[in-house]
Amino acid sequence: MFSDPYAHAIALIAGLLVGSFLNVLIVRLPRNESVVGGRSRCTTCRKTIAWYDNIPVISFIALKGRCRHCRSPISIRYLIVELISGGIAVALVAHFGFSLLALWMYVFLAILLVITLVDWSHQIIPDVLSLGGIVLGWTGAVVCLPVSLPDSLIGAFAGGGVLYGVGKVYKIIRKAEGMGGGDVKLMGMIGAFLGWQMVFPVLLIASFFGAAYGIYLLIRGESSQTPVAFGSFLAPAAAVVLIFGAELWRGYMGFFLR
Numbered sequence: 520m521f522s523d524p525y526a527h528a529i530a531l532i533a534g535l536l537v538g539s540f541l542n543v544l545i546v547r548l549p550r551n552e553s554v555v556g557g558r559s560r561c562t563t564c565r566k567t568i569a570w571y572d573n574i575p576v577i578s579f580i581a582l583k584g585r586c587r588h589c590r591s592p593i594s595i596r597y598l599i600v601e602l603i604s605g606g607i608a609v610a611l612v613a614h615f616g617f618s619l620l621a622l623w624m625y626v627f628l629a630i631l632l633v634i635t636l637v638d639w640s641h642q643i644i645p646d647v648l649s650l651g652g653i654v655l656g657w658t659g660a661v662v663c664l665p666v667s668l669p670d671s672l673i674g675a676f677a678g679g680g681v682l683y684g685v686g687k688v689y690k691i692i693r694k695a696e697g698m699g700g701g702d703v704k705l706m707g708m709i710g711a712f713l714g715w716q717m718v719f720p721v722l723l724i725a726s727f728f729g730a731a732y733g734i735y736l737l738i739r740g741e742s743s744q745t746p747v748a749f750g751s752f753l754a755p756a757a758a759v760v761l762i763f764g765a766e767l768w769r770g771y772m773g774f775f776l777r
């Protein structure tokens with residue numbers, strides 16, 4: 520399977536097509552619009568986008584990133600999401616073949632990608648993704664993931680519980696809402712997929728990402744009061760732990776225990 524170019528091509532095409540659907544989710548979920556019915560429209564002139572202008576990657580390049588009708592620029596985000604989705608699909612099939620494990624890991628990473636972008640722009644984490652993700656994580660623990668069901672169940676409650684506790688403490692100290700319910704549910708989903716053992720590594724890496732972004736804002740001279748969605752750091756951190764997991768954690772512990 521590893522050397523099969525057809526498998527890679529099929530995974531790439533499937534990944535690009537699903538990536539195109541992920542773009543639909545990113546645009547429509549925060550607006551509570553149906554994600555299945557209705558043709559996609561240009562966000563500027565509202566003209567329906569023809570199928571031949573909606574082919575992943577190819578259409579974007581052919582139209583030079585502009586709407587065919589009003590020529591207004593199309594966000595590069597559409598292209599990037601399609602490419603990331605296609606890349607993930609190829610990498611997973613290369614490592615795990617066309618297996619349930621590859622499918623489950625793809626779905627997890629795809630949900631994390633959508634949550635990162637939706638939370639970043641709207642400070643919302645749709646329940647259908649986080650709560651649905653918890654159920655998918657538990658199911659995966661039974662079916663194919665290398666996580667036991669008890670670890671997955673405890674992971675969901677430990678992940679959600681830790682953030683819930685942090686939010687409560689923050690509220691008492693700062694008398695302000697710091698951690699949203701969306702972050703709690705997202706961390707529950709991450710715990711369900713990765714097991715309770717990975718809850719702390721994910722929180723640690725997310726905090727590094729958050730701190731790095733804070734420093735970036737400081738250098739740019741922007742206010743630190745800019746609302747920041749912690750979910751946008753949690754989700755990529757979970758992806759990092761999934762992809763580099765064991766190696767990363769061993770390295771980190773090794774650094775301290777040396």
Ligand SMILES: [Zn+2]
Nearest residue numbers: 561564586589
């Ligand atoms: Zn247009």
